[in-house]
Amino acid sequence: MPRVYYCTFCRYPIKPGTGLVYVKTDGTMLRFCSSKCYKSAIKYKRNPRKLKWTLSYGKR
Numbered sequence: 001m002p003r004v005y006y007c008t009f010c011r012y013p014i015k016p017g018t019g020l021v022y023v024k025t026d027g028t029m030l031r032f033c034s035s036k037c038y039k040s041a042i043k044y045k046r047n048p049r050k051l052k053w054t055l056s057y058g059k060r
């Protein structure tokens, strides 16, 4: 069974073999299910709790 990872941004599970990995300068690996999440987190630095399409929406 492949390990299931969850998207750092939207919190949905990432299908094995898909998604993107971003490695921060401190070595932390961030996994994203799609370029949409990747861009929202890295490029636009948006807060997933304020976006309706994420599982974090409305959570503290």
Ligand SMILES: [Zn+2]
Pocket (backbone or CB within 6 Å): 007, 008, 009, 010, 011, 012, 032, 033, 034, 037
């Ligand atoms: Zn995602």
